[in-house]
Amino acid sequence: MSIAFNQISKVFADGTVALDRLDLEFDRGEFIVLLGPSGSGKTTACRILAGLEQATSGVISIDGRDVTRLPPRERNMSMVFQNYALYGHKTVFDNIAYPLRVRKIGRNSIGTKVHEVARLLQIESYLDRRPSQLSGGQAQRVAVARALVWNPDICLMDEPLSNLDALLRLQTRTELKRLHSDLGHTFLFVTHDQEEAMTLGTKIAVLNEGQLVQFDIPRRIYHEPSSRFVAEFIGRPAMNIIDGEINNGMFQAAGGFQIDVENQPDGPVAMGIRPEQILVSGTQTKQTIEFELDVIELVEPDTLLFVKKGGVNMVVRVMRDMGQIERGATVHLALPHAHRHFFELADGRRRW
Ligand code: ADP
Ligand code: MG
DSSP, rough: OOOEEEEEEEOOSSOOOEEEEEEEEETTEEEEEEEOOOTTTTTHHHHHHHHHSSSEEEEEETTTTEEEOOOOSOOEEEEEEEOOOOOOTTHHHHHHHHHHHTOOOOOHHHHHHHHHHHHHHTOOGTTTOOGGOOHHHHHHHHHHHHHTTOOOOOEEETTTTTOOOOOHHHHHHHHHHHHHHHHHOOOEEEEHHOOOOOOOOSSSEEETTHHHHHEEEEHHHHSSOHHHHHHSSSSOOOOOOEEEETTTEEETTTOOOOOEEEESSEEEEEEEOGGOEEEEEESTTTTEEEOOOOOOOOTEEEEEEEEEEEEEEEEEEEOOOOOSSTTEEEEEOOGGGGGGGEEETTTTTBOO
């Protein structure tokens, strides 16, 4: 029971390559997040799966069946867009009921199903209203309810939360997560927001320039990014990545410090470490490196220290109160072996 993109490419009439031989396969019941910067091909992938766009080459298959040429209405998928449109002249009830009416479901059954999904999304008390009488978040939930009510095989959501303000975005995100665990539907959810991807996805597919760069569970995307691109895209503040070279087991940062490394071959390399994995030590030890504090930012409850040494700049995220510390002060930092990442300088691939 699976959904698969097999070598899907999309070249638009003007020559733009939106997708470049995309291979992506996932099981039913998963919450798959397509994550990538603007223009990486997320919407195109979604539209090709829905049948709204034809691939230039490649095959879409569902449970082993080739559906590449199947029209959208025969694919049993629903789609929620960033600019979802509700019918302004219909009530919330009728908006949600619409896909059931189109499918000629009986009146009693419609009532039951609409109330059920409205209860799940906590919009039951607005069923008599019209869309203009709803807040942005409520309207968004109506769009989600309408997409789910007819029990589609797959629910495709293309940046559905990006028009909501920050708090509503968080709340709706939590609701989606609850909905997924309650109903077990299959979701393909598009976002450019790495935090949204990390919290919602059972698996994350990271796209860059029309190519799949990593497809994995969130924990591995965070701890074992397959490339420098993924490493920098996931996590805020972004991973520190320092260009340099290894000679005889010592990493020499370009214009900066030296540090011993374990089990790494010699040669040019970039070393990465996340701001939250760097340890601040009260005193100098054999493991610490001296940095100079450049800027300090309080992002309660954390503190961000922007430090430098020679030509190397790093950011450190400290999850406790740093007390009195001022610009120009010396900080002793340890970069634990277990949390270091190494990437090829030439192409950014992870060195395993
Ligand atoms: P995303 O959703 O990740 O932002 P899209 O799938 O919308 O990316 O677009 C991928 C690439 O394809 C972009 O470079 C975009 O400009 C281009 N593109 C999208 N639609 C068209 C189109 N109809 N004609 C030409 N280029 C397009
Ligand atoms: Mg898009």
